[in-house]
Amino acid sequence: EIVMTQSPHSLAVSLGERATINCKSSQSVLYSSNNKNYLAWYQQKAGQPPKLLIYWASTRESGVPDRFRGSGSGTDFTLTISSLQAEDVAVYYCQQYYSSPLTFGGGTKVEIK
Amino acid sequence: QVQLVQSGAEMKKPGSSVKVSCKASGGTFTSYAINWVRQAPGQGLDWMGGIIPIFDTATYAQKFQGRVTITADRSTSTAYMELSSLKFEDTAVYYCAIIGAPPSDYWGQGTLVTVSS
Numbered sequence: 001e002i003v004m005t006q007s008p009h010s011l012a013v014s015l016g017e018r019a020t021i022n023c024k025s026s027q028s029v030l031y032s033s034n035n036k037n038y039l040a041w042y043q044q045k046a047g048q049p050p051k052l053l054i055y056w057a058s059t060r061e062s063g064v065p066d067r068f069r070g071s072g073s074g075t076d077f078t079l080t081i082s083s084l085q086a087e088d089v090a091v092y093y094c095q096q097y098y099s100s101p102l103t104f105g106g107g108t109k110v111e112i113k
Numbered sequence: 114q115v116q117l118v119q120s121g122a123e124m125k126k127p128g129s130s131v132k133v134s135c136k137a138s139g140g141t142f143t144s145y146a147i148n149w150v151r152q153a154p155g156q157g158l159d160w161m162g163g164i165i166p167i168f169d170t171a172t173y174a175q176k177f178q179g180r181v182t183i184t185a186d187r188s189t190s191t192a193y194m195e196l197s198s199l200k201f202e203d204t205a206v207y208y209c210a211i212i213g214a215p216p217s218d219y220w221g222q223g224t225l226v227t228v229s230s
Contacts, residue, residue, distance in 0.1 A: 001175075040215060042158075049208055049223055050158065055215035062216070093158055097213035101174045102148065104158040 002026050002096050006105035012113040019081040021108045023094035028074045031098065038098035041070055041079045044107075045090045053092075054079065086112065115140035117209050117221035124227045130197040133224045135209030142190035143167035145211045149183060149194040152223075153205040163213075164192060199228045 003026040013019045029038045037057035042050035052061045054070035057077055067082045081088055089112060094105040120134040135147065148163035162173035166185040173181055182195045192209055206223040 040212075040218075044158075049210070049220035052212075052215065052218040055218075059215075061218070095158075095212070097215075100172055102160040102163075102213050104160070107157045 001101055002029065002099060002103050004094055004096055004103050004105040006092075006094055006108050008108060009106070010109040010111065012111045013081075013084045014113045015086065016083050017113075019084050019088070019110055021079045021092050021094075021110075023072075023077040023079070023105050025075045025077075025096055029096045029098040030074050037073055037077070038096055039070075039072070039077050040095045040097060041068075042093045042095060042104075043088075043090045044093065050093060081110070084110070084112070115145070115211060115217075115219045117211070117219055119207075119209055119221040119224045122225040122227070124229060125199050127199055127201060127228055127230055129199050130195060131199060131226050132193055132195040133207050133209075133226070135192045135194070135221050137190045137192070142185075143187055145217065146213065147183075147185060147192040148210050148212055149181075150208045150210055150212075151205040152208070153202070156205075161194065161207075166192070196226075199226075201228050204228045 005024045007022045039057040041054040044050040058070040069080045071078050091107045091109050093107050116138050118136050125131050143166045146163045146165045149161040161177050162183050164171040164183045164185050171183040185192045208223050209221040211219040
Protein backbone atom coordinates (compact mmCIF):
# COMPACT_ATOMS: atom_id res chain seq x y z
CA GLU A 1 0.00 0.00 0.00
CA ILE A 2 1.27 3.47 -0.91
CA VAL A 3 1.19 5.74 2.13
CA MET A 4 0.47 9.42 1.46
CA THR A 5 1.80 11.92 3.99
CA GLN A 6 0.62 15.52 3.93
CA SER A 7 2.05 18.55 5.66
CA PRO A 8 1.21 20.74 7.40
CA HIS A 9 -1.85 19.38 9.18
CA SER A 10 -3.33 22.88 9.14
CA LEU A 11 -2.38 26.38 8.10
CA ALA A 12 -3.78 29.87 8.45
CA VAL A 13 -3.11 32.32 5.65
CA SER A 14 -4.15 35.94 5.15
CA LEU A 15 -6.53 36.75 2.33
CA GLY A 16 -4.58 37.29 -0.88
CA GLU A 17 -1.52 35.47 0.42
CA ARG A 18 -0.07 32.16 -0.78
CA ALA A 19 -0.90 28.78 0.75
CA THR A 20 1.36 25.80 0.15
CA ILE A 21 0.50 22.19 0.94
CA ASN A 22 2.93 19.31 0.60
CA CYS A 23 2.27 15.65 -0.11
CA LYS A 24 4.77 12.82 -0.07
CA SER A 25 4.15 9.27 -1.27
CA SER A 26 5.96 6.24 0.18
CA GLN A 27 6.83 5.12 -3.34
CA SER A 28 6.87 6.76 -6.74
CA VAL A 29 3.51 7.33 -8.44
CA LEU A 30 5.16 8.19 -11.75
CA TYR A 31 4.27 5.64 -14.41
CA SER A 32 7.27 5.44 -16.71
CA SER A 33 5.43 4.21 -19.80
CA ASN A 34 3.38 7.42 -20.13
CA ASN A 35 5.41 9.76 -17.88
CA LYS A 36 2.32 10.64 -15.84
CA ASN A 37 2.12 11.07 -12.08
CA TYR A 38 -0.99 9.34 -10.75
CA LEU A 39 -1.65 11.99 -8.14
CA ALA A 40 -4.79 14.04 -7.53
CA TRP A 41 -5.74 16.89 -5.20
CA TYR A 42 -9.20 17.30 -3.69
CA GLN A 43 -10.91 20.12 -1.85
CA GLN A 44 -13.56 19.31 0.74
CA LYS A 45 -15.76 21.96 2.28
CA ALA A 46 -17.77 21.34 5.41
CA GLY A 47 -20.72 19.05 4.85
CA GLN A 48 -19.85 18.33 1.21
CA PRO A 49 -18.19 15.46 -0.63
CA PRO A 50 -14.66 16.07 -1.92
CA LYS A 51 -14.22 17.96 -5.17
CA LEU A 52 -11.46 17.16 -7.65
CA LEU A 53 -9.13 20.12 -8.23
CA ILE A 54 -6.03 18.67 -9.87
CA TYR A 55 -5.15 15.38 -11.53
CA TRP A 56 -2.00 13.98 -13.17
CA ALA A 57 -0.32 16.08 -10.44
CA SER A 58 -0.65 19.34 -12.35
CA THR A 59 -3.74 19.32 -14.61
CA ARG A 60 -6.52 21.55 -13.34
CA GLU A 61 -10.03 20.13 -13.50
CA SER A 62 -12.38 22.12 -15.72
CA GLY A 63 -13.70 25.18 -13.91
CA VAL A 64 -11.03 25.24 -11.20
CA PRO A 65 -9.57 28.75 -10.79
CA ASP A 66 -6.02 29.18 -11.99
CA ARG A 67 -4.88 30.28 -8.54
CA PHE A 68 -4.76 26.54 -7.77
CA ARG A 69 -1.54 24.96 -9.04
CA GLY A 70 -0.22 21.45 -8.64
CA SER A 71 3.42 20.55 -9.06
CA GLY A 72 5.93 17.82 -8.32
CA SER A 73 6.86 14.39 -9.59
CA GLY A 74 7.77 10.95 -8.34
CA THR A 75 7.19 11.05 -4.60
CA ASP A 76 7.00 14.77 -3.76
CA PHE A 77 4.10 17.00 -4.66
CA THR A 78 2.79 20.46 -3.83
CA LEU A 79 -0.55 22.22 -4.08
CA THR A 80 -0.23 25.99 -4.17
CA ILE A 81 -3.06 28.47 -3.80
CA SER A 82 -1.45 31.62 -5.13
CA SER A 83 -3.84 34.16 -3.64
CA LEU A 84 -6.13 32.78 -0.95
CA GLN A 85 -9.79 33.70 -1.21
CA ALA A 86 -12.45 33.32 1.47
CA GLU A 87 -14.13 30.54 -0.50
CA ASP A 88 -10.92 28.46 -0.39
CA VAL A 89 -11.40 27.65 3.30
CA ALA A 90 -11.55 23.86 3.24
CA VAL A 91 -9.63 20.67 3.87
CA TYR A 92 -7.36 19.58 1.04
CA TYR A 93 -6.37 15.98 0.34
CA CYS A 94 -3.87 14.41 -1.99
CA GLN A 95 -4.66 10.97 -3.40
CA GLN A 96 -2.71 8.44 -5.42
CA TYR A 97 -4.38 6.33 -8.08
CA TYR A 98 -1.21 4.59 -9.22
CA SER A 99 -2.09 1.32 -7.52
CA SER A 100 -4.76 -0.35 -5.46
CA PRO A 101 -5.70 0.38 -2.76
CA LEU A 102 -6.37 4.00 -3.60
CA THR A 103 -4.95 6.03 -0.73
CA PHE A 104 -5.39 9.56 0.53
CA GLY A 105 -3.22 11.87 2.55
CA GLY A 106 -4.42 12.81 6.01
CA GLY A 107 -5.66 16.22 4.89
CA THR A 108 -4.62 19.85 5.40
CA LYS A 109 -7.07 22.32 6.86
CA VAL A 110 -6.75 25.79 5.35
CA GLU A 111 -8.13 28.74 7.30
CA ILE A 112 -8.04 32.51 7.06
CA LYS A 113 -5.60 34.29 9.36
CA GLN B 114 -22.93 14.12 -16.51
CA VAL B 115 -23.02 11.20 -14.11
CA GLN B 116 -25.06 11.54 -10.93
CA LEU B 117 -24.73 9.23 -7.94
CA VAL B 118 -27.61 9.21 -5.47
CA GLN B 119 -27.21 7.31 -2.22
CA SER B 120 -29.72 5.89 0.22
CA GLY B 121 -30.59 7.70 3.42
CA ALA B 122 -29.05 7.83 6.87
CA GLU B 123 -29.02 4.68 8.99
CA MET B 124 -28.88 4.01 12.71
CA LYS B 125 -27.60 0.58 13.61
CA LYS B 126 -26.71 -1.41 16.72
CA PRO B 127 -23.25 -2.89 17.31
CA GLY B 128 -22.88 -6.31 15.74
CA SER B 129 -25.51 -5.70 13.07
CA SER B 130 -25.05 -4.98 9.35
CA VAL B 131 -25.83 -2.04 7.12
CA LYS B 132 -26.36 -1.94 3.36
CA VAL B 133 -26.01 1.36 1.53
CA SER B 134 -27.10 1.83 -2.07
CA CYS B 135 -25.77 4.12 -4.78
CA LYS B 136 -27.85 4.67 -7.93
CA ALA B 137 -26.08 6.00 -11.00
CA SER B 138 -27.66 7.99 -13.80
CA GLY B 139 -26.48 10.04 -16.76
CA GLY B 140 -23.71 7.73 -17.86
CA THR B 141 -22.85 4.16 -18.78
CA PHE B 142 -22.95 2.36 -15.45
CA THR B 143 -20.79 -0.54 -16.52
CA SER B 144 -17.98 1.68 -17.80
CA TYR B 145 -16.86 2.98 -14.43
CA ALA B 146 -15.37 1.57 -11.28
CA ILE B 147 -17.68 2.40 -8.38
CA ASN B 148 -15.69 2.96 -5.20
CA TRP B 149 -16.72 3.30 -1.57
CA VAL B 150 -14.93 5.81 0.64
CA ARG B 151 -15.73 6.45 4.26
CA GLN B 152 -15.09 9.43 6.48
CA ALA B 153 -15.38 9.17 10.25
CA PRO B 154 -16.40 12.36 12.10
CA GLY B 155 -13.62 14.94 11.83
CA GLN B 156 -11.34 12.46 10.10
CA GLY B 157 -9.89 11.89 6.63
CA LEU B 158 -10.91 9.79 3.65
CA ASP B 159 -10.55 6.02 3.73
CA TRP B 160 -11.01 3.88 0.60
CA MET B 161 -12.95 0.71 1.40
CA GLY B 162 -13.11 -1.00 -1.96
CA GLY B 163 -14.59 -0.87 -5.41
CA ILE B 164 -16.30 -2.76 -8.19
CA ILE B 165 -16.32 -2.57 -11.98
CA PRO B 166 -19.89 -3.57 -12.86
CA ILE B 167 -19.05 -4.94 -16.30
CA PHE B 168 -16.67 -7.45 -14.71
CA ASP B 169 -18.70 -7.88 -11.52
CA THR B 170 -15.56 -8.31 -9.45
CA ALA B 171 -14.85 -6.32 -6.32
CA THR B 172 -11.60 -5.45 -4.60
CA TYR B 173 -11.35 -4.49 -0.96
CA ALA B 174 -8.98 -2.64 1.31
CA GLN B 175 -7.26 -5.04 3.65
CA LYS B 176 -8.59 -3.34 6.78
CA PHE B 177 -12.19 -4.03 5.72
CA GLN B 178 -11.60 -7.46 4.18
CA GLY B 179 -14.06 -10.00 5.52
CA ARG B 180 -16.52 -7.37 6.75
CA VAL B 181 -17.42 -5.50 3.58
CA THR B 182 -19.20 -6.71 0.47
CA ILE B 183 -19.58 -4.52 -2.60
CA THR B 184 -21.99 -5.55 -5.33
CA ALA B 185 -23.57 -4.02 -8.41
CA ASP B 186 -26.90 -4.52 -10.15
CA ARG B 187 -26.49 -3.62 -13.81
CA SER B 188 -30.25 -3.82 -14.45
CA THR B 189 -30.88 -0.90 -12.09
CA SER B 190 -27.47 0.84 -12.34
CA THR B 191 -27.12 0.55 -8.58
CA ALA B 192 -24.11 -0.35 -6.49
CA TYR B 193 -24.30 -1.57 -2.91
CA MET B 194 -21.93 -1.62 0.03
CA GLU B 195 -22.72 -3.90 2.94
CA LEU B 196 -20.69 -3.66 6.14
CA SER B 197 -21.17 -6.34 8.78
CA SER B 198 -20.26 -6.80 12.45
CA LEU B 199 -20.66 -3.07 12.99
CA LYS B 200 -18.65 -1.39 15.75
CA PHE B 201 -19.04 2.05 17.30
CA GLU B 202 -16.01 3.21 15.30
CA ASP B 203 -17.81 2.43 12.03
CA THR B 204 -19.88 5.57 12.62
CA ALA B 205 -19.05 7.61 9.54
CA VAL B 206 -20.27 9.14 6.32
CA TYR B 207 -20.02 6.59 3.53
CA TYR B 208 -19.57 7.87 -0.02
CA CYS B 209 -19.85 6.07 -3.30
CA ALA B 210 -17.57 7.64 -5.88
CA ILE B 211 -16.20 7.26 -9.37
CA ILE B 212 -12.58 8.18 -8.76
CA GLY B 213 -9.14 7.07 -9.81
CA ALA B 214 -9.77 7.57 -13.53
CA PRO B 215 -9.64 11.32 -14.08
CA PRO B 216 -11.04 13.50 -15.37
CA SER B 217 -14.07 11.30 -14.60
CA ASP B 218 -14.72 12.08 -10.95
CA TYR B 219 -18.16 11.87 -9.36
CA TRP B 220 -19.31 11.51 -5.77
CA GLY B 221 -22.57 10.63 -4.13
CA GLN B 222 -23.99 12.93 -1.47
CA GLY B 223 -22.85 10.62 1.33
CA THR B 224 -24.78 8.42 3.75
CA LEU B 225 -24.38 8.84 7.49
CA VAL B 226 -24.25 5.53 9.33
CA THR B 227 -24.45 5.83 13.09
CA VAL B 228 -23.63 2.84 15.26
CA SER B 229 -25.14 3.21 18.67
CA SER B 230 -26.53 0.95 21.36
